[in-house]
Amino acid sequence: MALSADVAVVGAGLVGAVAALGLARKGYSVVVAEQRKPEIQRGRLGMDIRNIALSPASQALLDRLDVWRSVSRAAPYKRMHVWEERGTKGMDFRATSVGRVELGWILEQSLLVTLLWQRLEEEPCIELMLGASLIGIRPDNHVVRLVTDQDEVETKMLIGADGARSAVREMLGVHAEVVDTGHHALASVVRTEVAHENVAYQRFLLSGPLALLPGVDPNLSSVVWSQPPEDAARRRNMSEAQFCEELAESLDHRLGAVEAVDERNVFPLQQMLVRSFNPHPRVLLIGDAARVLHPLAGLGVNLGFEDVRDVLDQLHHPGSYDPGADGLWRRFARRRRARSQMLIGLMTAFRRVYAASDPLLQWARNAGVGWLDNATGIKAQLIREALGLGSVAERL
Numbered sequence: 001m002a003l004s005a006d007v008a009v010v011g012a013g014l015v016g017a018v019a020a021l022g023l024a025r026k027g028y029s030v031v032v033a034e035q036r037k038p039e040i041q042r043g044r045l046g047m048d049i050r051n052i053a054l055s056p057a058s059q060a061l062l063d064r065l066d067v068w069r070s071v072s073r074a075a076p077y078k079r080m081h082v083w084e085e086r087g088t089k090g091m092d093f094r095a096t097s098v099g100r101v102e103l104g105w106i107l108e109q110s111l112l113v114t115l116l117w118q119r120l121e122e123e124p125c126i127e128l129m130l131g132a133s134l135i136g137i138r139p140d141n142h143v144v145r146l147v148t149d150q151d152e153v154e155t156k157m158l159i160g161a162d163g164a165r166s167a168v169r170e171m172l173g174v175h176a177e178v179v180d181t182g183h184h185a186l187a188s189v190v191r192t193e194v195a196h197e198n199v200a201y202q203r204f205l206l207s208g209p210l211a212l213l214p215g216v217d218p219n220l221s222s223v224v225w226s227q228p229p230e231d232a233a234r235r236r237n238m239s240e241a242q243f244c245e246e247l248a249e250s251l252d253h254r255l256g257a258v259e260a261v262d263e264r265n266v267f268p269l270q271q272m273l274v275r276s277f278n279p280h281p282r283v284l285l286i287g288d289a290a291r292v293l294h295p296l297a298g299l300g301v302n303l304g305f306e307d308v309r310d311v312l313d314q315l316h317h318p319g320s321y322d323p324g325a326d327g328l329w330r331r332f333a334r335r336r337r338a339r340s341q342m343l344i345g346l347m348t349a350f351r352r353v354y355a356a357s358d359p360l361l362q363w364a365r366n367a368g369v370g371w372l373d374n375a376t377g378i379k380a381q382l383i384r385e386a387l388g389l390g391s392v393a394e395r396l
């Protein structure tokens, strides 16, 4: 059977689902091909183990699509404290210093993606193709044909949002540069003795960054601990009591004892960037299909949502308008790649500077951190950029 639509979106994780919803709201007919329907995940401590820090710019996109008002269990974080293993100085980033109530929100990933799916299912312009396996993609001057084991889809434009191991990217032979970070991330949820008070913590250990993100429950936080693969394996397999003790120690006991830990999951971490976000006039790659960042930035979903916002801003309402017209996406592709490249470079530099144990570099780092913590104007600008609200973020 052959289906036809203005746009086909392959992959409906957070980024693909938001893209499909946004396109449908603009009046485009959309076919969404996804391997599996998401389900709500809740661990032993009552919280999803996979959590994401969502920026105000991403929240604004969800609001624009009328999704934000239905988001449940969003935990605002109002301050971020950053410090390092060998340093004497730390940095505080406060929402109030840029006139905001919060820096962002910590969201349980499965709650957000299942909410987005409810909306996809209600949307009359969206056709969901669940469980279909992609067999081939044939773009030409007028249409793109998507061949799956269920249906064939003919569309004016194809959006690949099928994650880091994107089949769309592979099938079109798009080159992607992959850089191994030398880290695996250990992710879990912990209960701490002292309440987090909506503060996010990031400590740069010599072996890698450790992040603690506050949950809705005042004593639950999600942990993302980036570290060499052998340390991650050892910490996944050690007893719960031993893990809690090592974690509390690594956090300088900022939240007192770590009383319990949920299931510990380990993910290999690579950074990746495609050569082009627009490998054919009628094809776009967005989200993790186009680039993957080290999670120390907490930016993956936020950058994917920026891709979607820029796609929606660029598109006019359908009709005689061709969303795959030659040259239409060239500027988009250039800007999105430049921003990703800049952030990947920044993350690499951060990790190298903080992993260095050279005493002179340590001194310089401490002096720099101390200076920056007192340089309120520069710090406020850095916060705006990190929230996606600064002038650099808007220009790129």
Ligand SMILES: Cc1cc2nc3c(=O)[nH]c(=O)nc-3n(C[C@H](O)[C@H](O)[C@H](O)COP(=O)(O)OP(=O)(O)OC[C@H]3O[C@@H](n4cnc5c(N)ncnc54)[C@H](O)[C@@H]3O)c2cc1C
Pocket: 010, 011, 012, 013, 014, 015, 016, 033, 034, 035, 036, 051, 052, 053, 054, 132, 133, 134, 161, 162, 163, 164, 165, 166, 167, 168, 185, 187, 224, 267, 286, 287, 288, 289, 295, 297, 298, 299, 300, 301, 302, 303, 304
């Ligand atoms: C430990 C960790 C912590 C993180 N923390 C943060 C954070 O705090 N903030 C943040 O912004 N980001 C964070 N990230 C990054 C973030 O999780 C990703 O950037 C984000 O999930 C990417 O979303 P996506 O929709 O592009 O891809 P995915 O979430 O990978 O979704 C891709 C979708 O495509 C589907 N799919 C795949 N292949 C096919 C196919 N052939 N046909 C049909 N469907 C297909 C999949 O089933 C999936 O639903 C973190 C990542 C890790 C590993």
